[in-house]
Amino acid sequence: MIDLHYSATPNGQKVAIMLEEIGEPYRVIPYDIFNGDQLASSFGRINPNHKLPAIVDLAPAGGGDPVTVFESGAILQYLAEKGGRFLPASGAARAATLSWLTWQVAGLGPMGGQASHFLRYAPAGQDYAVERYTKELKRLLTVLEKRLDKSAYVAGDEYSIADMAIWPGRASAFVMGMGLDEWPAMHRWFERIRERPAVARAIAREDLKAPEKYIGRHQTLDEKEWSNMFGAANHAAVKGD
Ligand SMILES: N[C@@H](CCC(=O)N[C@@H](CS)C(=O)NCC(=O)O)C(=O)O
Incomplete structure (x- = not known):
């Protein structure tokens, strides 16, 4: 337990x-x-x-x-x-999984968090910070798009903890007006993961659901x-x- x-x-x-x-x-x-x-x-x-x-x-x-x-x-x-x-035991597949996992927790996650802070929580008039973090977030999403254009999952052919790290933040980027229309490979990957039974179960569980105040555009x-x-x-x- x-x-x-x-x-x-x-x-x-x-x-x-x-x-x-x-x-x-x-x-x-x-x-x-x-x-x-x-x-x-x-x-x-x-x-x-x-x-x-x-x-x-x-x-x-x-x-x-x-x-x-x-x-x-x-x-x-x-x-x-x-x-x-969901984490290969050794070799190139493990290295790729840990590389993309770390890319999310050290890069995409914190940059997305700052973009969200300045767009959704900070007082108005933060133009420099909004531009800085939304541009960096879009740059990182372009890295992800290019990767997923070559590979079914982020670390290779197999679904891994690296995909699990990235997927929920990608879902919440919709709040910031970042849909999936301009990212076709990411869009396919996003839907493929959403259809997984475990992901569907997590989405459906009442005790995991986000209250409105966590997902509103302006707080x-x-x-x-x-x-x-x-x-x-x-x-x-x-x-x-
Ligand atoms: N690097 C941490 C980030 C954790 C984090 O920032 N958690 C947020 C929620 S997403 C939190 O607890 N915020 C409350 C606070 O900052 O006091 C991780 O990956 O677990």
Whole structure:
């Protein structure tokens, strides 16, 4: 059994998809990040960075104490090793999977996150930042499009944790007005993955669904929500205040 500490954003959704793919029983522990649930000191003992997702594996392979993992890329790799699927054991296929996984968690994810922040949350008048991050996001999507034009899945012929890392963020880019019309190879890949039974199950689960406030185009946060997400309360949590 895995405890999935979860908020319904792309980083959480990628882990939920993986848990569905490997058929691992899991319990969703929901966090409302606008409400500041992630800032609790009890969660800091699971993820010192106070971000979702994180998992606690209550029955690790070989027994022993529960294992805690944070950072979505590390969680996907841990679950691939636990489930024995979606990450080749060695060689070029493993290297390609880890390259594209890292490309997502270190590049596409953070750049998409900044584009989303300046387009959806920041006060008006952030033209430079909006242009900088939307252009970089489109550049990264062009890299992905070229890759998928040559390859059925991002790391090669086989579906892997690299696809799972990328797919939910691609779905949420629609909110920023980035549809799939200008990306034909990505469009085919996107639909192929959406049709997977595990992905369909994750999309259908009520306890994984994103509330409207996570997916609206323009967000107006009240003072407390802003502090929890981007301001003093968010920073105080890591200092232990
Ligand atoms: N690099 C981290 C990013 C995690 C992250 O930024 N999580 C967001 C939700 S997508 C979060 O917890 N936000 C709440 C906060 O920043 O306080 C990962 O891949 O897991």
